[in-house]
Amino acid sequence: MKEYEYDVVVVGAGPGGSTAARYSAKHGLRTLLLEKKAEIGVPVRCAEGISKNWMDEAGIEPNKWFIDAEIDGAKIYSPNEQHVITLSAEMAGNEVGYVLNRENFDKYLAKLAAEEGADIWLKSPAVDVIKEDRKVKGVIVRKFGENVRVNAKIVIAADGFESQVARWAGINTTLSERDIVTCIQYRMVNIDIDEKYTHFFLGSCAPGGYVWIFPKGKNEANVGLGIALSKLKRRGEVKEYLDRFIEKHEYLKRGQAVQVVTGAVSTCRIPKKIVGDGIMLVGDAARLIDPITGGGIANACRSGKYAGEIAAECIDNPTEECLRKYEEKVRNKWEKKFIRNWFAKEKLAQLSDETLNKLVEAISEVELKEISVYSLLSAVQRKYPDLIEEFEDLI
Amino acid sequence: MMEVDVAKCNYCGACVGSCPKNCIFLNEVKVEINEDECIKCGFCIRVCPVGAISADWWSE
Numbered sequence: 205m206k207e208y209e210y211d212v213v214v215v216g217a218g219p220g221g222s223t224a225a226r227y228s229a230k231h232g233l234r235t236l237l238l239e240k241k242a243e244i245g246v247p248v249r250c251a252e253g254i255s256k257n258w259m260d261e262a263g264i265e266p267n268k269w270f271i272d273a274e275i276d277g278a279k280i281y282s283p284n285e286q287h288v289i290t291l292s293a294e295m296a297g298n299e300v301g302y303v304l305n306r307e308n309f310d311k312y313l314a315k316l317a318a319e320e321g322a323d324i325w326l327k328s329p330a331v332d333v334i335k336e337d338r339k340v341k342g343v344i345v346r347k348f349g350e351n352v353r354v355n356a357k358i359v360i361a362a363d364g365f366e367s368q369v370a371r372w373a374g375i376n377t378t379l380s381e382r383d384i385v386t387c388i389q390y391r392m393v394n395i396d397i398d399e400k401y402t403h404f405f406l407g408s409c410a411p412g413g414y415v416w417i418f419p420k421g422k423n424e425a426n427v428g429l430g431i432a433l434s435k436l437k438r439r440g441e442v443k444e445y446l447d448r449f450i451e452k453h454e455y456l457k458r459g460q461a462v463q464v465v466t467g468a469v470s471t472c473r474i475p476k477k478i479v480g481d482g483i484m485l486v487g488d489a490a491r492l493i494d495p496i497t498g499g500g501i502a503n504a505c506r507s508g509k510y511a512g513e514i515a516a517e518c519i520d521n522p523t524e525e526c527l528r529k530y531e532e533k534v535r536n537k538w539e540k541k542f543i544r545n546w547f548a549k550e551k552l553a554q555l556s557d558e559t560l561n562k563l564v565e566a567i568s569e570v571e572l573k574e575i576s577v578y579s580l581l582s583a584v585q586r587k588y589p590d591l592i593e594e595f596e597d598l599i
Numbered sequence: 600m601m602e603v604d605v606a607k608c609n610y611c612g613a614c615v616g617s618c619p620k621n622c623i624f625l626n627e628v629k630v631e632i633n634e635d636e637c638i639k640c641g642f643c644i645r646v647c648p649v650g651a652i653s654a655d656w657w658s659e
Contacts, residue, residue: 240625271639329626365616366625384611388648433617433646438659440607440650464647468613507601579606 206214206352209273210236212354212515213343214322215330220487220504221362224314227512228360233519236354237314237322239343240329249364249425249467251389253418254400254501256301260451262505270309271302272420276400282564283557284409287567287586290401297311301428303402304332304420304501313359333359333483340373340482357482358515360521362508364488365468376475382550383472385413385498388442389428390450390461397455407560409412409449411435412553413498417456418587422528427456428569430469430498432553455486464563469520471495479527484511492538496545496552507534562588600655601637603630607651614643614652 210340214225217239223550225237252272259266280289313572318324327511328347334342334353342355361369397403398415405415412432419425429446436442450456470491478485486492494503510533518526555563585592612626622636623643630652632643644652 247610327627364612366612367616368621368624371621378621379617384617384642384646385618387648433642436645438650439644439647439653439657441645442648443650455602464609466609466611466613468616468646468648469613470616 206350208236208352208354209438209550210234210323210342210354210358211353212475212512213238214360214362215343215381216240216310216362216364216489217317217324218310218362218364218487218504219313219501220508221360222310222317223505223508224360224362224486224515225293225322225324226263226313226315226320227509228319228515229322229512231513231516233323233516235317235320235388236356237324238319238328238330238343238354241312242327244326244581245307245312245322248306248465250304250306250465250501251387251416251418251428251498251565252304252420253426253572254302254304258502258506261421262502262509264505265337266302267312271310272305273303273418274512275301275303275402275419278402278404279398280564281403281405282509282561282568283405283409284561285405286389287568289564290466290573305390311433316539325333325460330363330369333369333374338374338481340480343369349368355520357528359484360487360508360511360515362487365395367485367489367491370478370483370485370489373480375477375480375483375485377485377489378471379491381473381538382472383495384433385430385469385471386433386442386468387413387428387430387498388434388446388464389416389426389465390446391424391463391465392427392450392456392459392461393424395423395427395459396454397426399423406564407554407557410445413539415446415449419593424441426465427459428465432471435553462516469493469498469500471498471546471549473542474535477531478534479524479531481524482516482522484527484530486511488535492534495542497547501532503538506537510534527528559591562591564590601632601634602653603632604651604653605629607649609649609651611648613617613648617642617646619652
């Protein structure tokens with residue numbers, strides 16, 4: 205078997221992997237970025253909505269080439285669609301701002317990694333990790349059909365929702381049924397939507413998740429939904445839900461899909477462990493997806509950056525103990541939020557359409573200056589005191 | 600026996616990441632299931648957004 209030597213090998217050239225490779229190479233480490241597919245960024249597995257506020261930290265400058273639309277805010281619809289909460293971009297914080305062109309965005313991030321000196325291999329899936337004395341020492345790669353051995357001091361697992369590299373290495377990223385949301389989306393053209401807003405629909409149209417409409421430009425949008433696995437019984441139900449939603453809405457019904465996108469996201473809390481001897485997990489592979497929004501790009505890029513930087517710090521001593529600095533950084537940044545949002549998700553998934561109608565109605569009637577659990581709940585309490593009992597454990 | 604309908608499959612990897620035994624593999628556009636390790640939980644069948652996976656032991 206052919207052998208290659210690197211300091212760092214990154215598995216997966218999505219936003220997390222490319223950013224990890226970029227910062228690893230920037231710090232002078234010999235870095236290899238692996239992508240199993242024939243083209244980076246294709247096929248898209250994403251709804252493409254992001255906020256703006258994190259890009260600076262990840263060292264990414266907004267660029268028209270990878271941004272399809274700029275968004276003013278978000279609209280959240282009650283199940284009966286009679287009530288709407290309108291959030292401005294500043295208030296909504298996380299998931300509004302831009303709608304990306306992921307095909308270009310992913311290539312752009314890979315380019316930044318290449319410019320720092322990282323090698324990139326396409327059609328090169330990792331098929332196993334190399335372990336010696338339970339320490340990760342590299343990966344076996346099927347490089348254009350030929351198995352080769354890549355020895356590396358540190359493996360950065362950025363293989364997305366599949367999260368196989370972690371599990372081969374013995375890090376448990378297995379998901380429970382309640383923490384898996386499965387998604388389908390059409391990129392639709394010839395539809396009639398308010399293109400300045402992202403749109404979210406709650407309730408039985410997407411149990412345990414939501415329907416989204418993210419504008420990609422005039423009369424064009426990603427229309428999709430995610431449903432919790434625990435709410436699904438029959439094969440192929442997810443697609444039926446989306447087709448039904450479109451059929452019910454005149455402004456979508458006339459449109460046509462030019463692309464169908466599928467995938468799944470995790471909605472769990474941060475796993476017990478996201479590093480091991482010689483290995484760090486980033487992005488979706490580390491389950492760093494916001495449990496309530498399902499958004500993962502911003503966390504992937506930032507965790508990728510942290511991992512690349514910590515790799516440089518620990519390269520002469522790539523033990524779990526040293527790499528735990530990365531894990532601590534991730535936990536300090538996101539753990540509290542993930543726990544809170546996970547509980548909120550569990551709660552929301554239990555609410556009936558009737559309750560959600562009341563909830564959205566109550567919130568839509570107040571002028572929100574900021575979005576906080578407290579401000580939302582006090583708005584609800586004023587109108588429907590009995591409703592608030594359901595949320596007591598969240599206060 | 601499990602089967603993946605390639606005419607339906609959108610090779611997204613939803614089944615791969617959901618498999619508690621980590622015994623599903625996505626090679627470019629082809630999903631392969633290692634049935635020796637399968638525990639018949641049915642996650643992959645239900646998680647598939649387009650209903651591409653079936654099994655003779657599965658009933659709805």
